[in-house]
Amino acid sequence: MFINLSSSRPSPSLWFFSRLSNSKPPLLDHALKPKALFSKSPLSSICCSFSSTTVGFQCKNRFFYQKGCYPLLQRLDFKTQAVPGFDFGGVESVLEAAAVLTAIVVVHEGGHFLAAYLQGIHVSKFAVGFGPILAKFTANNVEYSIRAFPLGGFVGFPDNDPESDIPVDDVNLLKNRPIIDRVIVISAGVVANIIFAYVIIFAQVLSFGLSIQEAFPGVLVPEVRTASAASRDGLRAGDIILAINGSELPKTGPNVVSEVVDIIKNNPKRNVLLRVERGQQDLDIGVTPDENFDGTGRIGVQLSPNVKITKVIPKNIFEAFNFAGRGFWILSSNVLDSLKQTFLNFSQSASKISGPVAIIAVGAEVARSPNVDGLFQFAAVLNLNLAVINLLPLPALDGGSLALILIEAARGGRKLPLELEQGIMSSGIVAVTLLGLFLIIRDTFNLDFIRDML
Secondary structure, eight states: OOOBSOSSSOOOBOOOOEEOOOSSSSOOOTTSOOOOOBTTBTTSOOBOOOOSSOOOOBOOOOOEEETTSTTSEEOOOOOOOOOSOBOOOOHHHHHHHHHHHHHHHHHHHHHHHHHHHHTTOOOOEEEEEEEEEEEEEEETTEEEEEEEEEEEEEEEOOTTOTTOOSOTTOTTSGGGSOHHHHHHHHHHHHHHHHHHHHHHHHHHHHHHOEEEEEEEEEEEEEEEOTTSHHHHTTOOTTOEEEEETTEEOOBSOTTHHHHHHHHHHTOTTSOEEEEEEETTEEEEEEEOOEEOTTSOEEOOEEEEEEEEEEEEOOSSHHHHHHHHHHHHHHHHHHHHHHHHHHHHTHHHHGGGEEOHHHHHHHHHHHHHSSOTTHHHHHHHHHHHHHHHHHTSOOTTSHHHHHHHHHHHHHTTTOOOOHHHHHHHHHHHHHHHHHHHHHHHHHHHHTBHHHHHHO
């Protein structure tokens, strides 16, 4: 996350830059809501990349032990598509999702702040959000504020503030500290999010146990939207799709849900034949997808892998640490793998990047889920993605600041000209801000109630 060196013009700390893309389960039919749901757990794992005003995420790992493979953690990859049909739902669930995101930002910025404070480095501001100040107070020469737009935060340093009365050669200004001190401050936000992610996973395991899943053939339909094509043609919540257009669906695998979604997307206004298990019966149901404004098909259902989830409670605190450690390791490796695949296939994934509207919509779905530990998983994966993304050597990210420090070290301690450094960072901030505004507008138009009005 970028750290501003001027209290007069604070720069945004970058967060939430990811994609809602799906190639692997669990995925939902894009005709309804971006709910990464398997069984009863709407966000079993998301790999969300964060960066400044843009949010989104890429869903990849699932934090479960698989029956028959215990105690090895299963790795089922999935990505949730940024497609029409986002739904915020109730105000309470939206506030819960926003609170999770705000907590993650506070932890990240708190890492920067504590690393500076404990080293005696001058800090001038600590802000949650951007824009106009809603509330503030000052303590120990630091202004703490809550701002109007809770899409990030920043820690301000008085290094280049013309209104600061601190001498420019003060050894406790961040810019005058040795390279190692600055590296600690800049990387502390990432470290804080990694620690926070582990604490969340540990709390989840200790409170709710570890999830074990058993996979069955087909794709589950947890929800059918009223007045949708699926409802009109006879599909019901609880149905299990065993085959589509004569093609049998296997047990949960990397593409089983996305296979169904892709066929529906590619057949607007054309009959799609589903073989469905309903109770003890197998039925053939023909569904004709409605056409989205972008020409793709939609039937208005939520889809998830057909799995049965059970909980295993750790017998003691040591087993809880063991479960949490395994979950953290697998989740982290999947986050890294997801991001690698994103960059290796960027031409295909670029259009699936989503903004803060989409991430809050998904978080609201998680909050409304019967799965009480969903928000734990939601928060853990967001923390890990924020950590990884901010280490990328891009302007306006923590990794960009670290890259400049490494260049300084390679030049024998000689810094780049201040104008050049500020130009690099400012260009990155402008680019990310413009991207964020674009994604906010696009994802807003993808909200269900907005689309229904159009």
